[in-house]
Amino acid sequence: MTNQPISPIESAFLEVRSSDLSLRDRLRVVADAARTHKPWYADAIDEFASRLKHVQAGADTPKIGDKMPEFVLPDHEGRLVALDAILERGPAVIAFHRGHWCPFCRLSMIGLAEIEEQLRPAQIVAISTETQRYTRMLRDQTGARFPVLTDMDAAYTMSLGLAVWVDTKLAGMISEAGWDIPVYQGGTDWVLPIPSVFVVRQDGTIAGRHIDPDYRQRMDIDELLRCVRGIA
Numbered sequence: 516m517t518n519q520p521i522s523p524i525e526s527a528f529l530e531v532r533s534s535d536l537s538l539r540d541r542l543r544v545v546a547d548a549a550r551t552h553k554p555w556y557a558d559a560i561d562e563f564a565s566r567l568k569h570v571q572a573g574a575d576t577p578k579i580g581d582k583m584p585e586f587v588l589p590d591h592e593g594r595l596v597a598l599d600a601i602l603e604r605g606p607a608v609i610a611f612h613r614g615h616w617c618p619f620c621r622l623s624m625i626g627l628a629e630i631e632e633q634l635r636p637a638q639i640v641a642i643s644t645e646t647q648r649y650t651r652m653l654r655d656q657t658g659a660r661f662p663v664l665t666d667m668d669a670a671y672t673m674s675l676g677l678a679v680w681v682d683t684k685l686a687g688m689i690s691e692a693g694w695d696i697p698v699y700q701g702g703t704d705w706v707l708p709i710p711s712v713f714v715v716r717q718d719g720t721i722a723g724r725h726i727d728p729d730y731r732q733r734m735d736i737d738e739l740l741r742c743v744r745g746i747a
Contacts, residue, residue, distance in 0.1 A: 567728030605636035615653035624657035
C-alpha cells in the first residue's frame, strides 16, 4: 500500500501543532500555506466568509448576559451530556468546531487542550456536527481530555443560529481535497457550524463569546483565559 503524500497545508499544521507559537500565529501559518499552495481555494474562502459577514451570519446567536440554551448531546463515547449537569460542577467553555478534517479546528482544539488545567474550575466541552467515530478521532488527534459532543443533523447548532450551508462551488473544492463532510456527519447535507466559543457562568448566563464567520479566525487564548478568570 502506497502512502499518500502529505499536503503542504497538512505539513504546515504538523509543523506548528506543538510549537511555542500562539494559537493566532499557528493559525496564520496554516492560512498562509493554504494561500501559497492553493490560492484559488483561499480566494473562495475569502469570498464565502465575506458573504457570510455581509448577511450577518451568527448575529442572532445568544448574547453576553443571555442564558445559554440547554442541550443534551452524546459525547465521543455515546454518553449523554447535559449543560445543566456540567454547570452543577462549575462554569463552562463551550466550543463549536467544524470537524476532525479541518486543520484550523484541530489547532483550536490543541490550544484549548493546552490550557485546560489553567481554566479550572471551568470545564471545556467541544461540540461538532460529526458522528462519534470522527469526534473520537478529533479528540485523539489533538490530545484533548475534555468531551467532544455530537450535534446530530446540526439541530442545536441551527437553534443557536450558528449553522451555515456550504455553497456548491465550495463544497466541490472541499470534496476535491478528499473531505466528505456529509459522510462525516452521517447525512447528506453540506451544513457546517460557525466555529464559536461561549464562556458560560455557573448560573447559565453567557459571560463571553467569540463568533466569526471566517473559520480561520478563532478566539484568542489570552482573551479566553481573562474571561474565565473574571468569573472564577
